[in-house]
Each structure stands twice: as structure tokens, then as C-alpha cells.
Amino acid sequence: MKTVRAPIITLLVICATLLFATVLQAADLSTGPIACTLTSWNDGPAKKSIIEFVTKVTKEGGPDFVTPSERIAVFDNDGTLWAEQPMYFQFLFMLDRIKALTPQHPEWKTQEPFALILKGDVKAALAGGEKALGQLMMTTHAGMTSEEFEKIVRDWITTAKHPQTGRLFTEMVYQPMIEVLSCLRANGFKTFIVSGGGVEFMRPWTERVYGIPPEQVIGSSIKTKFELRDGKPVLVRLPEINFIDDGPGKPVGIQMHIGRRPVAVFGNSDGDLQMLQWTSAGDGLRFGLIVHHTDAEREWAYDRQSSIGRLDKALDEAQAKGWTVVDMKKDWKTIY
Amino acid sequence: MKTVRAPIITLLVICATLLFATVLQAADLSTGPIACTLTSWNDGPAKKSIIEFVTKVTKEGGPDFVTPSERIAVFDNDGTLWAEQPMYFQFLFMLDRIKALTPQHPEWKTQEPFALILKGDVKAALAGGEKALGQLMMTTHAGMTSEEFEKIVRDWITTAKHPQTGRLFTEMVYQPMIEVLSCLRANGFKTFIVSGGGVEFMRPWTERVYGIPPEQVIGSSIKTKFELRDGKPVLVRLPEINFIDDGPGKPVGIQMHIGRRPVAVFGNSDGDLQMLQWTSAGDGLRFGLIVHHTDAEREWAYDRQSSIGRLDKALDEAQAKGWTVVDMKKDWKTIY
Numbered sequence: 001m002k003t004v005r006a007p008i009i010t011l012l013v014i015c016a017t018l019l020f021a022t023v024l025q026a027a028d029l030s031t032g033p034i035a036c037t038l039t040s041w042n043d044g045p046a047k048k049s050i051i052e053f054v055t056k057v058t059k060e061g062g063p064d065f066v067t068p069s070e071r072i073a074v075f076d077n078d079g080t081l082w083a084e085q086p087m088y089f090q091f092l093f094m095l096d097r098i099k100a101l102t103p104q105h106p107e108w109k110t111q112e113p114f115a116l117i118l119k120g121d122v123k124a125a126l127a128g129g130e131k132a133l134g135q136l137m138m139t140t141h142a143g144m145t146s147e148e149f150e151k152i153v154r155d156w157i158t159t160a161k162h163p164q165t166g167r168l169f170t171e172m173v174y175q176p177m178i179e180v181l182s183c184l185r186a187n188g189f190k191t192f193i194v195s196g197g198g199v200e201f202m203r204p205w206t207e208r209v210y211g212i213p214p215e216q217v218i219g220s221s222i223k224t225k226f227e228l229r230d231g232k233p234v235l236v237r238l239p240e241i242n243f244i245d246d247g248p249g250k251p252v253g254i255q256m257h258i259g260r261r262p263v264a265v266f267g268n269s270d271g272d273l274q275m276l277q278w279t280s281a282g283d284g285l286r287f288g289l290i291v292h293h294t295d296a297e298r299e300w301a302y303d304r305q306s307s308i309g310r311l312d313k314a315l316d317e318a319q320a321k322g323w324t325v326v327d328m329k330k331d332w333k334t335i336y
Numbered sequence: 337m338k339t340v341r342a343p344i345i346t347l348l349v350i351c352a353t354l355l356f357a358t359v360l361q362a363a364d365l366s367t368g369p370i371a372c373t374l375t376s377w378n379d380g381p382a383k384k385s386i387i388e389f390v391t392k393v394t395k396e397g398g399p400d401f402v403t404p405s406e407r408i409a410v411f412d413n414d415g416t417l418w419a420e421q422p423m424y425f426q427f428l429f430m431l432d433r434i435k436a437l438t439p440q441h442p443e444w445k446t447q448e449p450f451a452l453i454l455k456g457d458v459k460a461a462l463a464g465g466e467k468a469l470g471q472l473m474m475t476t477h478a479g480m481t482s483e484e485f486e487k488i489v490r491d492w493i494t495t496a497k498h499p500q501t502g503r504l505f506t507e508m509v510y511q512p513m514i515e516v517l518s519c520l521r522a523n524g525f526k527t528f529i530v531s532g533g534g535v536e537f538m539r540p541w542t543e544r545v546y547g548i549p550p551e552q553v554i555g556s557s558i559k560t561k562f563e564l565r566d567g568k569p570v571l572v573r574l575p576e577i578n579f580i581d582d583g584p585g586k587p588v589g590i591q592m593h594i595g596r597r598p599v600a601v602f603g604n605s606d607g608d609l610q611m612l613q614w615t616s617a618g619d620g621l622r623f624g625l626i627v628h629h630t631d632a633e634r635e636w637a638y639d640r641q642s643s644i645g646r647l648d649k650a651l652d653e654a655q656a657k658g659w660t661v662v663d664m665k666k667d668w669k670t671i672y
Binding site: 274 | 405408482526535536539543549550551552553557560561562564568569571578584585587588591592593594595596610613614617
């Protein structure tokens, strides 16, 4: 009898174990932090603070438990999820678009700021200040339909290379932050991007690269207009600012789009200060993290004096508010 | 031996069945429309069209299959998910707010449009047109923080009663539409509200009433401003229009907020025409539905001549575009 029963019992045990595991997996998120190995992080206070936060907010019955529907995490993009040097990547996109559009604009040879851009003197072109930048932006970002713009971005992002690293821009996303995104999502968080960059510049690739769907991307925008063209509805991008999602605009954008206060926020510059403050001021446990660019060898090192991604006031405020400051050089095993 | 093995085998079968069922449940959405009994709908072409659509887009390998991430459905609110007569409920909220604020505003006794509102002559008060309405709206909707406004709405929505039915406003949501929302969500759809109403007027209760979280509510809005008050960050509501999410504004709002075209759209008035057009013009199978208010007995009957929720052009276009037109009287077994 023993020889007959043994395999049945073994099967029964396997089956019960599988059932238990499946139910556990499917049922809820109360079993603590899942998939938070953070393998690209070196052991240290930064890594520890992330895991501790996730452990606390997912511990059902614990004092810091956050119900799954309230688990909202917001991430800046430039300098937080991907690199931003020597200039914001959307700016490089803009320069490439100017070049691509030049054959249709012979007048640009003598018309500023275009002529200077075509000569490669970006700095002189931008000496025209906001007006010059506005002209360059609107020429390259407006005038087409939303679908046409999406295609332009898709084509660029899948082919254009970074001038210094020679990599695709989507290969310059930070692996340690990808792991944080996964860790949070595995623990019931909805992850959002809240970026000063253009919302329609990010949406065509954020799902593939970060696992963040278009409806969870918040950014700056220009106005659009609904039109019927030969009976076919289109949205036309207009050369007029709609919203600047930077600095004090970030909490405004968060409220407008999400309608509730995040419990976790990730940034890297003073442009993220107000959303760090807004998140931290909520009731209960909140988590703030600043990526400090300290690695001149593997990435770039910059903070208080940088015109791109300046980190000054937020760095001062980090200690008082208990925000985690990531020392990229020390805390990250891998960058990209 | 038989007596010993039988219970073990029975257990094994039960266990395997449970495991199979659990895996099926958790695994994916390829098994066709789940939870689409639509019990408050009478059998007929409207009910049939909904079930057929859901069946087709969830049939993996079928010609109309839509990947889960693209399953976006948008719903108008006033007249589509809840009633809107004899005036939009947010307008009734506004009138109640005017009354509540009167003790702090003795000057309103002689100042229009307030004086007429206080006398109960709403029609005369609104003869002042957009300017009068703007004054009433901004007085009641701006000047406080976003959190204060949320509390005001919560208090009102849980206590105020409809002047004719005596019900709470959240008891005047359409049960058949609640079933459609559930049916879609059970089949992997993300459901959004796209309403001309104020976004912050809806968010405090849409999750509880419709199962739609704040981040999936799109609506009209006024501008807000980030401020530090004694070091505490607040968002202050300003008396300035930010966005009107109505008519041609609806596809604009959808693109701004969701960033992709819905595959299903539900409305009831000409204010939904452009989002019906925008949705229908997408590639592949799309679904459009219009709630036609035909039931003067159980609800209200109105369409082409109504100043609230006018349904005229969209009704004309419904046949050519293949949109389902719900005959409320005939198609709905239950209203609320």
C-alpha cells in the first residue's frame, strides 16, 4: 500500500503548495515587500530606506499601512529616471528637428535663432532668451496633429544617439530606478511621471521603457485644438503654452491629474522641491528621495552650480525633511 | 486499500480543480466577457451591442481583439452616469453654497446676481448670462484650498437631497450604467469619467459611487496655485478658468490626460459629440453609446429642445456612425 499512496500524497502536497502560492500571489499585497531586491543598489542607507518604507506601508495592521488605492508614487524624469547632460534630451530632439526641417525653410539661413543653430552655435542662439527658445520649441513641437507628433517622437527615440555616449537615449535610463519602479508596482503602487518635459514627448516610449502607461505621465504641454479635417477628427498642436509642469507647477500638475497626494516622491533638482514638500506634508508616513549626481566617471557630477538640473535648495532642505539623498557614485552598482 | 485512497483522491481532485480555477481567474482576460450579465437591462439591441463589443475585443486571436493596456473606456457623467434634471447637480451645489455663505456676505442682499438667488429667482439671476454665472461659480468654487473644497463637497454630497426626488444625489446614479462600468472593468478596461462638470466636484465621491478613482476623472477646472502658508504647502483655488472639458474640449481633455484614444465612449448629449467622433475614428473596432432620456415617468424625457443635456446633432449622427442609442424607457429595467 505504501508504494501506491506515496506518489498520490506527493502530488497532493505539490498541488496544495501550488494552490497556496497562487492564492498568495493573486490575493493581496499584505505579505510585505515583493520583488524589492534592488540588485543594482549597493547596501547602504539609501537602499535601506527604500526597503523600509515599502515594508512599512504594506504591513497590514501596522501603524504606517497605506491602503493600496492610496499608493501613489511620482517620479521626475530628467536626471531622476534618465540622464539630462549635457542638455535635456528633449532639447537635443529639438535641435535634430530643426535640422530635419531646414530643407523646407530656406529662410532659416539668415533668420535667427535658426541660423545660429544651423551653424552649430547653440549657446549664441539661446542668448535670445525665452523668446528664442520659445520660437525653436514651437517651430518643432507645434503645427502638426497629435498623431503626427507621436510618430516624429517615436522615430527619433528609436534612432537618435547621445552625442557623448553614442547610446540610444532610452539606453541612458537608470537601472537602479527601474528597479525601484518595479519594486513599488509589485507592492501595489501606481507609478507616475511628473516631469518638466513635454508630456507628448514622453508618452510614446514611457510604457516600453519604464512600464509607465501614457495616462500616468504628467508633463508640460502646449494647447491643442479639436478639428474635423474632411470629416476626420484630429487634434492640432498649437504654438501656445498650456501648462509648465515644473517647480510650483508640479504639485499643481499632480492635483490636476491625480487628484490625491502621493505617498512617495523621487526627484533630483530644485524643480522637484515643491512636489517633495507637497508629498512630505501629507499625513502618515511619506517617502522623499533625491538623486544626487556625484559620479563624474560613470555619469556626470553636478549640483548647486549647474544650469541643467540644479540641486541647491532641495539639497539643503533634504536633511530637515528626512528625504533620502542618493549618492550616485556610492549607492549605485550600475548606472544604466 | 480502497477506503484509504478514495478520500485522498477526492482531495487531490478538489485541490487540482481549485488550482485550475484560481489560475484561470488570475491569469488573464482571454476567456471572454466576465460579469456582463447586465441584469438591469432589458433584452434588446442596446444590451446586445454592449455584450457583443466586450466579447469581440476580449477574444484573443480574434480580428477585433484589443490588448488590455489599450482598453480605455470614457464616460460622460451628467445625464450618462447620474441624472441632470431639473438642472446640473453641481449647479444645485452652487446654490446651496450661496445660501451657506450668505451670513458672511450681508452685501449680497442688494448685490446681483446674489440678491436674486437669495430670493429664489434663479432664472432672473442667470439672465445676467456668463458673467453672472461666472460670479456665482467663482464665489462658491474658488478662494479656498483644494483640501477645504474637497471637504465642502464631501459634506454636501453626503447630506444634500434632490429637490424633486428627495434622494441623495449619489442615489440618482443609473444602475444599468454601473453594471456597464463593472462589466468593462471585469474585462480589463480602465474606466474614465470625461465630464463638463468640475473635476474637483466629482473626485471626492466617484471612487465610492462608480469605482472610478480620482486619477481617472477628467473634468473642467479652475486654476490653482502652490503656496507655503506658515511653511505648510497648500494649493489655493483661483477664480480663473483653467479648462472647459465640454464639446470639442472633451477629446482635448482625453488626449491631455489619457494620451491615447479610447475604444469605448458613453455619452448622452451634444456635449459628447466630439468625443464620440474622436473615439469612433480610431482604427479597429470602437464602441459608442448614447443614453437617450425617454422616460418621463421614472426619470425625465428630453432631447433636442432641452437647455440641459441637449441631444440633437449627436442623435442625428448616431445612425451613420453606428452608435448604440439607449431608449431609457424600453432598455432599462431599473433606473437608479
